[in-house]
Amino acid sequence: MKKTVQVVGAVIRNEKGEILCALRSPKMSLPNLWEFPGGKIEKGESPEQSLIREIREELGCSIEVFDQVEDTIYEYEKVIVNLKTYWAKVTEGVPKPLEHQVLIWLPVTSLKSLVWAPADIPAVQKIISI
Numbered sequence: 001m002k003k004t005v006q007v008v009g010a011v012i013r014n015e016k017g018e019i020l021c022a023l024r025s026p027k028m029s030l031p032n033l034w035e036f037p038g039g040k041i042e043k044g045e046s047p048e049q050s051l052i053r054e055i056r057e058e059l060g061c062s063i064e065v066f067d068q069v070e071d072t073i074y075e076y077e078k079v080i081v082n083l084k085t086y087w088a089k090v091t092e093g094v095p096k097p098l099e100h101q102v103l104i105w106l107p108v109t110s111l112k113s114l115v116w117a118p119a120d121i122p123a124v125q126k127i128i129s130i
């Protein structure tokens with residue numbers, strides 16, 4: 001049976017309304033696909049705590065977490081991912097690509113030009129439709 005992993009992703013918006021998009025590195029699983037920065041929820045963590053920790057580790061900044069954007073289950077070849085995405089904003093520091101290939105801020109209307117990890121597509125569609 002495939003394992004289901006609980007994953008959180010931050011839809012970080014700046015004061016211009018742009019969204020932070022992160023390109024997974026060639027060394028990560030799902031290489032060279034765009035995602036919302038985040039990662040796996042660890043035992044005993046709430047999704048919000050997990051997101052704050054992951055963003056500190058991956059981007060080296062602090063965030064405030066707001067409402068949920070989307071909750072999606074996607075079955076990959078080897079694993080099932082339950083991805084929960086949340087609106088967030090940077091409260092301290094500047095996001096840096098400590099683990100990703102690239103970080104870019106994009107207006108909502110440009111999000112569909114990127115090749116997203118399949119589990120992220122419902123969240124991207126929801127953001128575009130708001």
Ligand SMILES: Nc1nc2c([nH]c(=O)n2[C@H]2C[C@H](O)[C@@H](COP(=O)(O)OP(=O)(O)OP(=O)(O)O)O2)c(=O)[nH]1
Pocket residue numbers: 005007008009028029030034035036037038039040041079081083117118119120
């Ligand atoms: N962080 C993140 N992971 C995503 C997204 N979409 C998506 O399918 N995933 C998948 C990729 C991985 O299979 C899993 C999360 O892995 P990860 O590599 O980011 O998390 P992690 O650092 O805690 O895990 P690991 O490297 O120790 O395996 O969820 C997304 O938008 N953000």
